[in-house]
Amino acid sequence: SPDPSAVISDLVTSYPPKVMRKRRRHIIVNDPQEPDQIEANARSVPGIITTRGCCYAGCKGVVLGPVSDIVHIVHGPVGCSYYAWMTRRNQSGNSVDTNGVPNYINYAFTTDLTEHEIIFGGEKKLMQAIREANEIFHPKAIAVFSTCPVGLIGDDVHAVAALAKAELGINVFGFSCEGYKGVSQSAGHHIANNGLFKNVVGTEDLPEEELTNPFRINLLGEYNIGGDAFELERVFEKCGFDLVSTFSGNAQYSDLAHAQEANLNVVMCHRSINYMAEMMETKYGIPWLQVNFIGAESTAKSLRKIARYFGDEDLIARVEQVIAEEMAELEPIRQDVRSRTQGKTVMLYVGGSRAHHYQALFADIGMPTVAAGYEFAHRDDYEGSRVTPTIKMDADSRNIEELSVSADPDEFRARKTTEELLALEAGGLKFADYEGMMPEMAKDALVIDDISHHELEVLIEYYKPALICSGIKDKYVVEKMGVPCKQLHNYDYGGPYAGFQGAVNFYQEIDRVVNAAVWRFITPPWAKQTA
Amino acid sequence: MLDHTPTQVVERSALRINPANTCQPIGAMYAALGIHRCLPYSHGSQGCCSYHRSHLTRHFKDPVMAATSSFTEGASVFGGQPNLLQGLSTVFTTYKPDVVAVNTTCLSETIGDDIPQIVGQAQTDGIIPDGKYVIHANTPSYAGTHVTGFSNMCVAMAKYFAKPIETKPKATDKPWVNIVPGWVEPSDMREIRRITEALGMKATLFPDTAGVLDSPQTGHFEMYPSGGVTIEELQNLGRAQATLALGQWASREAAIEVENRAYVPREVLDLPIGIGATDRFLECLRFRGGVIPKSIEEERGRLVDFIVDTQQHFYNKKVAIAGDPDQVIALTEFCRDLGMIPVHVLTGNQGKAFTRKVTQVLGDKAAGTHIEQKGDMFLLHQLIKNEPVDLLLGNTYGKYIARAEDLPFVRVGWPILDRVGHSYLTTVGYTGAIQLGSKMLDALLDRRDRDAADPKFELVL
Numbered sequence: 001s002p003d004p005s006a007v008i009s010d011l012v013t014s015y016p017p018k019v020m021r022k023r024r025r026h027i028i029v030n031d032p033q034e035p036d037q038i039e040a041n042a043r044s045v046p047g048i049i050t051t052r053g054c055c056y057a058g059c060k061g062v063v064l065g066p067v068s069d070i071v072h073i074v075h076g077p078v079g080c081s082y083y084a085w086m087t088r089r090n091q092s093g094n095s096v097d098t099n100g101v102p103n104y105i106n107y108a109f110t111t112d113l114t115e116h117e118i119i120f121g122g123e124k125k126l127m128q129a130i131r132e133a134n135e136i137f138h139p140k141a142i143a144v145f146s147t148c149p150v151g152l153i154g155d156d157v158h159a160v161a162a163l164a165k166a167e168l169g170i171n172v173f174g175f176s177c178e179g180y181k182g183v184s185q186s187a188g189h190h191i192a193n194n195g196l197f198k199n200v201v202g203t204e205d206l207p208e209e210e211l212t213n214p215f216r217i218n219l220l221g222e223y224n225i226g227g228d229a230f231e232l233e234r235v236f237e238k239c240g241f242d243l244v245s246t247f248s249g250n251a252q253y254s255d256l257a258h259a260q261e262a263n264l265n266v267v268m269c270h271r272s273i274n275y276m277a278e279m280m281e282t283k284y285g286i287p288w289l290q291v292n293f294i295g296a297e298s299t300a301k302s303l304r305k306i307a308r309y310f311g312d313e314d315l316i317a318r319v320e321q322v323i324a325e326e327m328a329e330l331e332p333i334r335q336d337v338r339s340r341t342q343g344k345t346v347m348l349y350v351g352g353s354r355a356h357h358y359q360a361l362f363a364d365i366g367m368p369t370v371a372a373g374y375e376f377a378h379r380d381d382y383e384g385s386r387v388t389p390t391i392k393m394d395a396d397s398r399n400i401e402e403l404s405v406s407a408d409p410d411e412f413r414a415r416k417t418t419e420e421l422l423a424l425e426a427g428g429l430k431f432a433d434y435e436g437m438m439p440e441m442a443k444d445a446l447v448i449d450d451i452s453h454h455e456l457e458v459l460i461e462y463y464k465p466a467l468i469c470s471g472i473k474d475k476y477v478v479e480k481m482g483v484p485c486k487q488l489h490n491y492d493y494g495g496p497y498a499g500f501q502g503a504v505n506f507y508q509e510i511d512r513v514v515n516a517a518v519w520r521f522i523t524p525p526w527a528k529q530t531a
Numbered sequence: 532m533l534d535h536t537p538t539q540v541v542e543r544s545a546l547r548i549n550p551a552n553t554c555q556p557i558g559a560m561y562a563a564l565g566i567h568r569c570l571p572y573s574h575g576s577q578g579c580c581s582y583h584r585s586h587l588t589r590h591f592k593d594p595v596m597a598a599t600s601s602f603t604e605g606a607s608v609f610g611g612q613p614n615l616l617q618g619l620s621t622v623f624t625t626y627k628p629d630v631v632a633v634n635t636t637c638l639s640e641t642i643g644d645d646i647p648q649i650v651g652q653a654q655t656d657g658i659i660p661d662g663k664y665v666i667h668a669n670t671p672s673y674a675g676t677h678v679t680g681f682s683n684m685c686v687a688m689a690k691y692f693a694k695p696i697e698t699k700p701k702a703t704d705k706p707w708v709n710i711v712p713g714w715v716e717p718s719d720m721r722e723i724r725r726i727t728e729a730l731g732m733k734a735t736l737f738p739d740t741a742g743v744l745d746s747p748q749t750g751h752f753e754m755y756p757s758g759g760v761t762i763e764e765l766q767n768l769g770r771a772q773a774t775l776a777l778g779q780w781a782s783r784e785a786a787i788e789v790e791n792r793a794y795v796p797r798e799v800l801d802l803p804i805g806i807g808a809t810d811r812f813l814e815c816l817r818f819r820g821g822v823i824p825k826s827i828e829e830e831r832g833r834l835v836d837f838i839v840d841t842q843q844h845f846y847n848k849k850v851a852i853a854g855d856p857d858q859v860i861a862l863t864e865f866c867r868d869l870g871m872i873p874v875h876v877l878t879g880n881q882g883k884a885f886t887r888k889v890t891q892v893l894g895d896k897a898a899g900t901h902i903e904q905k906g907d908m909f910l911l912h913q914l915i916k917n918e919p920v921d922l923l924l925g926n927t928y929g930k931y932i933a934r935a936e937d938l939p940f941v942r943v944g945w946p947i948l949d950r951v952g953h954s955y956l957t958t959v960g961y962t963g964a965i966q967l968g969s970k971m972l973d974a975l976l977d978r979r980d981r982d983a984a985d986p987k988f989e990l991v992l
Contacts, residue, residue, distance in 0.1 A: 016624045044577060044601040047618030052601075054578025077637050077672035078547065079554030083582035085928075087589075096534055105932055106533055107909070110545035113673050118641060130546035136546075137535055148576055148638035149673065152607065179576040180607040180638060314633070396603045453596070454625050457752065472585050477594040482750035522750040 004029040026449040035438035041378040049453035058188020059177035060145040066090035066248040067104045071139040075109040076147025081110035113390035130164045141171040151178040173199035184376030193275035213242035218262040222270030224249025226495020271352030285414040290434045295360035296503040326500035337507040342366035344466035350488045352377040356437035373448035384436030532935040538916045548909035552879025554672035555680030557583040560816040562684035563632035565738020569757030570628035571597040575636025590946040591744040633667040640671035659772040666691040686783035692765035701740040706820030707733040709771040713778035717745040722957040730821030769793030778857030805865025851875040853925040854944035939974035
């Protein structure tokens with residue numbers, strides 16, 4: 001494997017000097033014992049060809065979009081609504097026929113602003129759009145999302161939402177998630193968390209008869225891409241956990257509205273939903289644990305964590321039995337695939353979570369991660385929660401609202417006493433803690449934040465990995481270089497990959513990808529003969 | 532599927548549902564990719580650029596490169612000049628394009644960034660290397676559609692490069708035409724060039740994405756593939772005898788720009804999809820000095836043979852057609868010529884010109900047709916619920932309606948996100964008409980086979 005410091009110098013030398021110095025701070029040679037400080041969550045360099053998206057994508061596209069019975073109206077010109085229309089594969093099993101819950105997941109709604117509204121303001125059109133949506137669809141709630149020009153022309157989406165709420169008698173709420181806010185999708189996550197927490201969470205109660213199972217959990221930061229949440233719902237039910245809500249894969253409005261009824265929050269995607277976990281702990285007294293349901297080994301570990309939290313002997317035994325059953329089914333497939341994947345190297349460049357989580361799945365089949373990075377994660381996602389107090393807010397993110405939350409006088413209920421929590425922590429459970437990606441990566445692996453097109457090309461030339469995991473914009477670039485690329489945002493339209501059955505799907509898919517016959521055909525036979 | 536779409540159509544004045552179009556900059560990006568060694572550049576916040584690259588990639592299954600100014604909140608308030616200067620510096624230093632084609636978004640348009648002034652500053656500051664170019668098109672997302680953005684970037688090509696050329700071609704030179712091919716597949720551009728050259732003519736296509744967005748797998752990534760119209764070709768637009776604009780919405784403005792700047796007469800034609808429009812395209816080339824060879828006449832003859840052989844299957848079949856205006860008009864004519872009845876004809880673009888044109892194409896069949904400009908897919912679905920059809924022609928988004936209403940469906944136009952191969956096959960010219968007609972026939976006959984009771988299930992059709 002190449003000398004990482006030589007690689008780093010080649011990664012940045014063809015930039016203008018100022019850009020070189022800036023990018024150098026986003027690249028780290030890993031030491032798992034002492035993770036170095038990485039620069040993250042900073043603005044992208046103009047012109048560098050980043051893969052990042054915007055605040056609107058993080059808010060509407062990621063966090064709110066999957067909630068299938070809310071009408072999501074995008075306030076802006078047509079594009080933002082159009083591009084987020086079914087392109088993220090957050091599936092929904094809800095239907096009027098099977099459970100009486102409407103499902104608007106295949107619809108895109110927008111105010112389709114024109115020049116007239118840019119000049120004279122779009123509030124009237126927004127109000128009218130909300131009325132029309134209500135008249136045609138009769139939804140339980142309507143959410144409104146601001147796009148770039150809305151902030152500039154001064155439309156007040158919150159005021160319009162409040163008026164509409166009063167007029168229509170349904171919950172209507174707005175998000176100021178203009179694309180230019182923050183530096184990436186991340187700002188949108190935060191804004192979405194705040195809006196859901198203020199306007200939805202805690203607004204409904206579960207009836208008494210639905211509170212009989214004490215092992216009530218919320219699954220935070222799981223968006224049911226390719227059916228991941230369906231598989232986790234299956235596993236949870238088998239284990240005997242009661243899933244109150246998922247934020248927000250396969251979710252309904254009401255699930256989120258009574259999320260405060262859970263006794264534990266488990267967090268999958270730390271980046272997008274840690275705000276919600278923190279705020280719910282403060283307001284309602286619900287502790288949170290970081291989990292990872294990607295990979296068979298890490299799924300087993302995460303289920304054990306949850307069982308240990310509740311501490312019920314029967315539950316613990318049942319969870320062990322589920323793990324044993326699922327593992328027995330999965331193990332022969334894993335061994336078979338592993339015989340063809342062992343030792344093949346992989347690089348991962350995915351949003352704000354999967355570049356870490358999927359390393360566990362690759363470890364299951366013997367594939368080492370030689371380089372990884374996030375588009376828009378923050379330092380704590382790289383280095384772990386321990387660095388959170390030292391993270392400095394820069395000017396680009398300062399305007400993202402921080403809610404001040406306190407214990408609710410009526411609703412706060414400590415789920416565990418301080419003694420109980422301390423005992424659990426002594427037993428190895430870490431609450432409100434995410435260990436981060438870098439401590440789990442090998443020594444000398446490269447960690448690169450907000451990777452550019454140029455850097456990706458250089459890395460492929462140096463490492464010649466067996467596989468790269470990234471997104472749609474990189475996929476065909478990488479494959480043109482003769483290297484297979486597995487999309488870890490949309491799973492190349494497959495999945496689920498979470499949980500036990502998901503792990504099996506993934507093993508088989510990776511076997512197919514890295515061992516496909518086609519790669520042998522790239523060079524024509526006559527070119528081979530003359531070479 | 533789409534369970535909440537009511538049959539009853541209620542007038543909507545504010546809520547757009549399931550749009551039949553998207554915004555300008557993505558069209559400008561697609562057009563810019565049709566210039567050789569050009570890097571498209573999006574002057575706005577980076578979400579737009581990512582969305583546009585992603586959506587084009589999903590359609591072409593090929594790399595789509597573009598850079599962005601990555602606006603932050605500060606730039607959105609105080610202007611994006613520093614971002615564009617930095618962006619151009621990074622792009623020319625690191626990615627070394629010959630041309631950067633800047634498009635704008637609703638963000639930079641709303642704040643009113645003056646692109647020529649900023650590019651002038653970049654020139655003064657020495658950011659743009661010698662022999663390199665920065666061109667731009669203003670593409671506000673709140674006006675027009677993606678087709679408008681495509682048109683605007685085509686205009687920019689002419690605006691920046693076309694100039695009068697005194698030296699006229701010699702009598703012995705091949706007849707020379709400029710062709711603005713419109714928003715069609717790379718394969719279609721390749722076919723338009725093949726036809727033109729088969730007539731013994733020289734053609735400058737702009738833009739030309741053949742060889743850019745259908746590039747071969749070689750084991751090497753080329754940031755700037757071999758295809759695309761070159762700067763030299765654009766500088767020589769003035770040498771041609773005429774500029775043919777294929778498609779009024781996508782191409783006319785660029786042809787006018789060439790006419791105004793380089794004194795080359797323009798001719799606006801329909802996209803050569805189907806038999807009538809291809810005939811007119813060839814007649815136009817012939818008028819400009821092309822000689823129609825036997826091989827092309829045979830291609831036409833095979834198409835006529837196909838139509839003769841398939842009359843009974845198409846006759847009086849009801850069809851709904853949705854998409855971009857130039858495509859929809861040409862498809863409507865082709866369906867009419869096959870003996871079908873276009874019942875619903877819809878585009879997302881605004882303009883009475885569309886209604887007039889479709890009415891004219893349909894002639895005596897127009898009376899019973901719903902022609903909708905500035906429509907959306909929600910309305911199309913409602914129209915189909917009220918008056919069902921036998922076949923739906925449209926882009927990928929049509930598949931939800933096709934499934935909900937159990938309709939035979941043929942993917943045509945842009946975007947096609949859920950199939951592969953459309954960027955290699957063609958729908959233009961006589962050959963393209965056979966390929967498209969064959970797909971339509973397959974859809975209708977697959978349905979007939981599926982629905983037929985056992986005794987009525989035929990071996991030969």
